Amino acid sequence: MNDLSIAILLAIAISGILVWLLIPRHKSSKTAPESFHPGAINALPTARHYGYFPQVRQALSAADAQYLMETAPPHVAKQALRERRAVARRFLKGLHEDFSNLAKLGRMIAAMSPEVSHEQETERLILSLKFQILYTLVWLRLSTGNLPLQQLEHLTGLVGRLATRMDEAMAKISALSARPLAGGLGA
Amino acid sequence: MIAKLGTDSMNHLETFLFWSALSLEILLCGFVFTRKVQRILPLFAGYTYVVLAGAIGVWLTYEYFGFSSPISIKAYWGSILLNAAARSLAIAELCHYGLRAYRGIWALVWRVLTALSMLLLARAAMDAWGQPNGIAIYGATLDRDLALASIVILAVLLIFRNYYGLALEPLQRAIAVGICFICAIDVIGNTILRNLYTGYLFAWFLEGQKALWPALSSQVQRVDDIWSTVHLFSFMLSMGIWCFALRKPIPARAQAPDLLPASVYRELSPAINLRLSAFNDRLAELLKP
Numbered sequence: 001m002n003d004l005s006i007a008i009l010l011a012i013a014i015s016g017i018l019v020w021l022l023i024p025r026h027k028s029s030k031t032a033p034e035s036f037h038p039g040a041i042n043a044l045p046t047a048r049h050y051g052y053f054p055q056v057r058q059a060l061s062a063a064d065a066q067y068l069m070e071t072a073p074p075h076v077a078k079q080a081l082r083e084r085r086a087v088a089r090r091f092l093k094g095l096h097e098d099f100s101n102l103a104k105l106g107r108m109i110a111a112m113s114p115e116v117s118h119e120q121e122t123e124r125l126i127l128s129l130k131f132q133i134l135y136t137l138v139w140l141r142l143s144t145g146n147l148p149l150q151q152l153e154h155l156t157g158l159v160g161r162l163a164t165r166m167d168e169a170m171a172k173i174s175a176l177s178a179r180p181l182a183g184g185l186g187a
Numbered sequence: 188m189i190a191k192l193g194t195d196s197m198n199h200l201e202t203f204l205f206w207s208a209l210s211l212e213i214l215l216c217g218f219v220f221t222r223k224v225q226r227i228l229p230l231f232a233g234y235t236y237v238v239l240a241g242a243i244g245v246w247l248t249y250e251y252f253g254f255s256s257p258i259s260i261k262a263y264w265g266s267i268l269l270n271a272a273a274r275s276l277a278i279a280e281l282c283h284y285g286l287r288a289y290r291g292i293w294a295l296v297w298r299v300l301t302a303l304s305m306l307l308l309a310r311a312a313m314d315a316w317g318q319p320n321g322i323a324i325y326g327a328t329l330d331r332d333l334a335l336a337s338i339v340i341l342a343v344l345l346i347f348r349n350y351y352g353l354a355l356e357p358l359q360r361a362i363a364v365g366i367c368f369i370c371a372i373d374v375i376g377n378t379i380l381r382n383l384y385t386g387y388l389f390a391w392f393l394e395g396q397k398a399l400w401p402a403l404s405s406q407v408q409r410v411d412d413i414w415s416t417v418h419l420f421s422f423m424l425s426m427g428i429w430c431f432a433l434r435k436p437i438p439a440r441a442q443a444p445d446l447l448p449a450s451v452y453r454e455l456s457p458a459i460n461l462r463l464s465a466f467n468d469r470l471a472e473l474l475k476p
Binding site (some may be wrong): 118 | 456
């Protein structure tokens, strides 16, 4: 590929990225942290998917699967298993959303902070990229049937603690931003 | 602006484009002045004035020295590079605007952008330095590299803003779109132009190859005509975007955000990262055989 093709492809690719970045998205403008008031924090959902985990766990349990295989006709059992995998994928998607919300909270706090550590920010960026890769791999394995559904259960404890931690963090920030701005607040 | 190597006057299309562009430049400067853009974005306002002044300067050079005189060619490429320099300052202002209120993020972003700018400018200088003789070849190379640097800087800025959820205001967004568009066209056009100048049209720049000049003249003119037309059209489109954004009064500037105490970040950021890391560890465990 010569100089010309590279330059043209580069210009088109970067311009495409720019156009994509410049398209106003309601979601991002809503969360633009111009001031960090409690309302903005409440608008950010916590680990809400965890709340549905008992039902999901029941639906994915080995006992349920065993019962289906024994009692239901083969085609019905097969379809049920397919649907269970679809439910597991949707749940995984929900967990992805929970992760994104936590990462977004981290970015909002960074944006509103007068001091930011580049080590912390780099670490969070790498963690987010790593999560995307892992999430894709888990999703693929789940879709191809190579991941036992029961393994998802291991995530529950973590997500539960995550939900509690996020709620605590948000309550703390709400309290801080609600009180009159002291000398420590920059503007 | 239009510059043609080898003829003494502009054709009808070039004359039309020249006066259209000049009219649009005057209109844009009028909008900039009446909307008092210089109060919020002085360097962008300066850029629009530099573009207008450059156009008038080059036109005066054409009038006095002839359309294809060496001085006119130098004046044309000089104005192009001056525009590129003013545009770079406008981009720097765009980076600074709005982000400076977020002190923590700004402290992070400006270092990255400065390092990147230095790298790209050094690359542009080295690239232009190695070119064969000819003001047009230097100009096309430098203009292309500066345009590419502008696009990269704008992309990095927007990635940062997007990542931290700090959306650009409509006027700044329109300015970024206009600059991005003209820079993309410049990168593509100047690369093609430079390849032609340093390729089969190279003899046009060599004194020792004068015998070939009559044969090359029509091709050089054709290349210049096409590039001038494309460049002017795209620049007019960018100016149209800016004029459209300035058709209404600029809204009052957003209030500076109320920042959180630094202790909040110091306490919560490591905790959030730890939690995110635990999440990744658990996902990785799922993948283990």
